[in-house]
Amino acid sequence: MDQRTVELLSGGEMVARALEDEGVEFIFGYPGGAVLHIYDALFKSNGTPHVLVRHEQAATHAADGYARATGKPGVVLVTSGPGATNAVTGIATAYMDSIPMVVFSGQVATHLIGEDAFQETDMVGISRPIVKHSFMVRHASELPTTIKKAFTLATTGRPGPVVIDIPKDITRPDEKFEYSYPESVRMRSYAPSQKGHSGQTRKAAKLLLSAKRPMIYSGGGVILGEGSDELIALARHLNYPVTNTLMGLGAFPGTDRQFLGMLGMHGFYEANMAMHNADVILAVGARFDDRVTNTVSKFCPGARIIHIDIDPASISKTVSAHIPIVGPVKAVLTDLLEQVKSTQSKAEETLPDAGALARWWSQIEEWRSNHGLLTGRRYGESDYIMPQDVIRSLYRATDGDAYVTSDVGQHQMFAAQYYPFDKPRRWINSGGLGTMGFGLPAAMGVKLAFPEAEVACVTGEGSIQMNIQELSTCRQYNTPVKIVNLRNNYLGMVKQWQDMQYEGRYAMSTYEDSLPDFMKLVEAYGHVGITVRDKNDLDAAMDEAFALRDRLVFLDVYVDPMEHVYPMHVAPNGSMKDMWLSKSERS
Amino acid sequence: MRRIIAILMENEPGALSRVVGLFSQRGYNIETLNVAPTDDPTLSRLTLTTIGDDRHMEQITKHLNRLVDVVKLVDLTEGAHIERDMMLIKVRAAGADRDELKRTTDIFRGQIVDVAPSSYTIQLAGTTEKLDAFVAAVGDAQILEVVRSGVAGIARGEKVLRP
Ligand SMILES: Cc1cc2nc3c(=O)[nH]c(=O)nc-3n(C[C@H](O)[C@H](O)[C@H](O)COP(=O)(O)OP(=O)(O)OC[C@H]3O[C@@H](n4cnc5c(N)ncnc54)[C@H](O)[C@@H]3O)c2cc1C
Ligand SMILES: Cc1ncc(C[n+]2csc(CCOP(=O)(O)OP(=O)(O)O)c2C)c(N)n1
Numbered sequence: 105m106d107q108r109t110v111e112l113l114s115g116g117e118m119v120a121r122a123l124e125d126e127g128v129e130f131i132f133g134y135p136g137g138a139v140l141h142i143y144d145a146l147f148k149s150n151g152t153p154h155v156l157v158r159h160e161q162a163a164t165h166a167a168d169g170y171a172r173a174t175g176k177p178g179v180v181l182v183t184s185g186p187g188a189t190n191a192v193t194g195i196a197t198a199y200m201d202s203i204p205m206v207v208f209s210g211q212v213a214t215h216l217i218g219e220d221a222f223q224e225t226d227m228v229g230i231s232r233p234i235v236k237h238s239f240m241v242r243h244a245s246e247l248p249t250t251i252k253k254a255f256t257l258a259t260t261g262r263p264g265p266v267v268i269d270i271p272k273d274i275t276r277p278d279e280k281f282e283y284s285y286p287e288s289v290r291m292r293s294y295a296p297s298q299k300g301h302s303g304q305t306r307k308a309a310k311l312l313l314s315a316k317r318p319m320i321y322s323g324g325g326v327i328l329g330e331g332s333d334e335l336i337a338l339a340r341h342l343n344y345p346v347t348n349t350l351m352g353l354g355a356f357p358g359t360d361r362q363f364l365g366m367l368g369m370h371g372f373y374e375a376n377m378a379m380h381n382a383d384v385i386l387a388v389g390a391r392f393d394d395r396v397t398n399t400v401s402k403f404c405p406g407a408r409i410i411h412i413d414i415d416p417a418s419i420s421k422t423v424s425a426h427i428p429i430v431g432p433v434k435a436v437l438t439d440l441l442e443q444v445k446s447t448q449s450k451a452e453e454t455l456p457d458a459g460a461l462a463r464w465w466s467q468i469e470e471w472r473s474n475h476g477l478l479t480g481r482r483y484g485e486s487d488y489i490m491p492q493d494v495i496r497s498l499y500r501a502t503d504g505d506a507y508v509t510s511d512v513g514q515h516q517m518f519a520a521q522y523y524p525f526d527k528p529r530r531w532i533n534s535g536g537l538g539t540m541g542f543g544l545p546a547a548m549g550v551k552l553a554f555p556e557a558e559v560a561c562v563t564g565e566g567s568i569q570m571n572i573q574e575l576s577t578c579r580q581y582n583t584p585v586k587i588v589n590l591r592n593n594y595l596g597m598v599k600q601w602q603d604m605q606y607e608g609r610y611a612m613s614t615y616e617d618s619l620p621d622f623m624k625l626v627e628a629y630g631h632v633g634i635t636v637r638d639k640n641d642l643d644a645a646m647d648e649a650f651a652l653r654d655r656l657v658f659l660d661v662y663v664d665p666m667e668h669v670y671p672m673h674v675a676p677n678g679s680m681k682d683m684w685l686s687k688s689e690r691s
Numbered sequence: 692m693r694r695i696i697a698i699l700m701e702n703e704p705g706a707l708s709r710v711v712g713l714f715s716q717r718g719y720n721i722e723t724l725n726v727a728p729t730d731d732p733t734l735s736r737l738t739l740t741t742i743g744d745d746r747h748m749e750q751i752t753k754h755l756n757r758l759v760d761v762v763k764l765v766d767l768t769e770g771a772h773i774e775r776d777m778m779l780i781k782v783r784a785a786g787a788d789r790d791e792l793k794r795t796t797d798i799f800r801g802q803i804v805d806v807a808p809s810s811y812t813i814q815l816a817g818t819t820e821k822l823d824a825f826v827a828a829v830g831d832a833q834i835l836e837v838v839r840s841g842v843a844g845i846a847r848g849e850k851v852l853r854p
């Protein structure tokens with residue numbers, strides 16, 4: 105406990121003060137009856153800035169985007185009932201990608217709970233499967249400790265969202281209690297691993313050095329655990345190839361020679377081939393998702409697997425690890441590099457086998473030069489603008505250094521493939537839940553955190569309409585993000601599956617003539633719209649959008665509606681190496 | 692395979708529903724569930740039995756351990772252990788049946804804890820199989836009502852489950 109003099113505060117004031125004491129930069133929220141005492145306390149304290157969104161889902165995504173870009177927890181405040189249920193999709197999105205977030209939801213007064221009171225929902229119950237933990241506050245005096253616990257849980261170990269449900273009477277202004285915000289809290293049942301097991305790490309170092317065809321498969325955990333420098337150091341020291349999951353992009357520099365691109369369903373040919381043929385795989389902060397492994401029983405048949413993860417539940421969940429190491433990436437990778445060096449210095453022969461590694465690299469280079477997405481043009485031409493070219497244009501206009509958020513669909517995959525990220529936390533997308541509507545509010549959260557940085561939202565005409573109302577929030581808080589709409593006039597990813605598996609029956613994946621005039625729409629919200637139909641105008645339009653530094657620009661780029669995302673894993677029953685490389689060519 | 696999992700958890704509202712939720716979410720059935728505070732009133736001890744293969748049980752124990760309310764847990768079926776289920780059973784007992792029921796109860800080392808003109812209430816503790824055997828011995832025709840506590844379990848020897 106700290107030494108500040110004890111003050112008397114109401115529950116509402118405690119929430120406001122605790123957020124200041126916690127160093128929170130923004131609250132994303134929306135008021136309503138059950139949280140009005142808290143809002144009044146926020147108003148009076150004039151402390152932490154509050155961003156009024158236009159839909160509670162957007163509050164959670166904006167807080168989430170802020171968290172992904174900064175590494176700090178996102179904070180959300182919503183009212184009971186519909187406010188809380190509207191937040192659910194965003195909480196689940198954060199949960200699936202292990203994003204630190206604290207959500208304050210109002211609740212009806214304690215004496216009304218269970219009576220089907222006005223705007224009552226059991227938020228703790230509804231959110232139970234999609235939170236790391238949740239609290240129902242029973243007395244105002246519990247607030248400081250509960251809030252500290254929530255922030256501790258959200259940000260340590262495997263991060264995740266935490267819900268604090270606060271009945272209205274707890275925040276009433278006329279009842280004051282002692283307030284002091286704890287420096288730290290202890291929970292006897294919560295002790296995330298701080299360090300890997302050294303014996304396991306030593307074994308891992310030996311196995312790594314014995315590899316003839318090694319692969320490093322790293323995921324979102326390296327970004328969440330700030331382990332990028334350590335990953336780079338290890339990979340450079342060994343000269344081993346690296347692939348990243350969709351969530352891990354940027355943890356290893358995308359333009360580095362040792363980087364083979366993303367792996368998985370829409371991963372790079374060379375990354376998937378190298379995984380399939382590897383004899384030793386070092387998996388770090390990655391969870392062997394089904395979008396990565398393809399058929400699990402056929403996954404990397406010859407590989408022995410070292411798996412580093414802070415969450416024991418991620419290890420051997422789908423694919424068994426030969427050497428599991430439970431611990432935080434940063435510490436474990438540091439130890440691992442030490443162990444690798446000491447094993448090398450003690451060994452009689454040179455490790456790893458230089459000849460084998462050279463042969464492995466030349467095999468990889470062959471794969472890369474035959475089918476690599478960035479070593480040649482792997483997509484066709486048409487009268488339309490190709491969606492891949494739009495991402496390339498965005499890359500050029502932003503010197504590859506923008507924060508790029510995305511929605512969900514083909515445009516998301518094109519962005520992941522054609523915008524190589526050199527730094528962690530630059531690529532911000534919903535991977536685990538795949539939430540359409542994530543991109544714009546997330547971009548808003550990023551831009552608020554980094555007002556000077558370029559922030560682009562790559563989206564589709566389907567996804568953007570799921571949270572288009574946030575154009576109004578962008579106006580109010582002056583967040584001039586650039587929206588790049590890859591307009592194919594279809595729910596493109598759905599259409600792609602219908603082309604490939606349903607003989608082109610486009611069941612409900614088109615909008616007929618119902619799409620809005622996006623130019624008028626964004627202008628109505630006070631922003632700038634630019635339409636691009638001709639490929640010769642693409643670069644100029646992109647530059648114009650970024651030249652308008654202080655304006656939100658909506659770039660509506662008409663792209664080839666028939667284009668598919670490739671590579672694409674053959675499913676069902678395919679392995680990592682089984683891919684469609686185009687509409688007619690298979691690996 | 693049948694498993695007996697013993698869990699020490701915070702004696703807090705919501706803790707039990709988190710534990711139970713992990714099972715229902717995965718479509719696993721909880722066969723029996725027994726929960727009560729321990730000598731430390733801030734902690735509850737929960738014993739549950741379920742059926743699952745090794746892989747699923749490993750996943751579920753990892754997920755249980757991940758719950759912030761769960762302080763410690765052990766799969767008792769992994770070692771030697773003692774398990775007890777407690778049953779209160781009300782049976783029809785009239786005329787000659789009364790003696791017969793008394794004898795059966797004695798054989799199973801149960802006790803008649805309530806006597807009414809045409810019924811007995813019998814208390815019996817033991818393994819699940821023993822209670823099942825008693826129910827079978829008494830026979831459906833005699834049984835009026837059965838209530839069982841669910842298995843409570845503890846490891847044999849010096850092993851203890853404490854925070
Ligand atoms: C349309 C669509 C297509 C997709 N296609 C692909 C695809 O082709 N390829 C692909 O890869 N994904 C794809 N995905 C994403 C996929 O669904 C998963 O979200 C993603 O693969 C999971 O990434 P990850 O394994 O890095 O795990 P994450 O979800 O990022 O999980 C992070 C892991 O790291 C651990 N961790 C967290 N912090 C630490 C720490 N400090 N130390 C150690 N470990 C830590 C966590 O416990 C967890 O196990 C697609 C998604 C969509 C919507
Ligand atoms: C909220 C939500 N609903 C449905 C889906 C299923 N889904 C995945 S991609 C997609 C189509 C997205 O269309 P669009 O935003 O236009 O992107 P495109 O694929 O055309 O680039 C749909 C419907 C989803 N991911 N999220």
Ligand SMILES: [Mg+2]
Nearest residue numbers: 564565594596
């Ligand atoms: Mg589309």
